[in-house]
Amino acid sequence: MKIAFPTQENNGIESTVHDHFGSARFFIIVDSETGDSKTISNQDINHTHNNCQPLLAIGNNRVDAVVTGGIGAGAISKLTEAGIISYRAVEGTVSENLKLINSGKLPKFSLDHTCTGHSINGECVH
Numbered sequence: 001m002k003i004a005f006p007t008q009e010n011n012g013i014e015s016t017v018h019d020h021f022g023s024a025r026f027f028i029i030v031d032s033e034t035g036d037s038k039t040i041s042n043q044d045i046n047h048t049h050n051n052c053q054p055l056l057a058i059g060n061n062r063v064d065a066v067v068t069g070g071i072g073a074g075a076i077s078k079l080t081e082a083g084i085i086s087y088r089a090v091e092g093t094v095s096e097n098l099k100l101i102n103s104g105k106l107p108k109f110s111l112d113h114t115c116t117g118h119s120i121n122g123e124c125v126h
């Protein structure tokens with residue numbers, strides 16, 4: 001399974017998973033079967049609130065899932081329409097969250113748990 005993890009830093013799988021999908025500077029894309037990973041820049045980082053284009057954000061890379069600390073309802077709906085599952089990350093690194101998803105311990109996001117706006121600093125309000 002190919003999984004996209006939003007991050008603010010480019011430290012590969014030791015990057016901390018960011019708490020908001022759309023405002024992440026980077027995405028670490030990991031193949032959970034081979035362990036291969038690559039870092040890409042967010043191609044939609046300058047979107048306006050409620051206008052996130054998640055497939056554009058991940059550079060139209062084909063992934064099966066995203067693991068993020070927070071995500072808006074519009075983005076999660078667009079990902080779901082594309083057949084991409086959204087998982088709710090725990091605080092920690094890509095590596096730590098990858099272990100949890102591989103063991104079936106990360107919950108899927110529901111529309112009840114999506115971002116409802118941004119704070120003054122641009123952080124996600126859950």
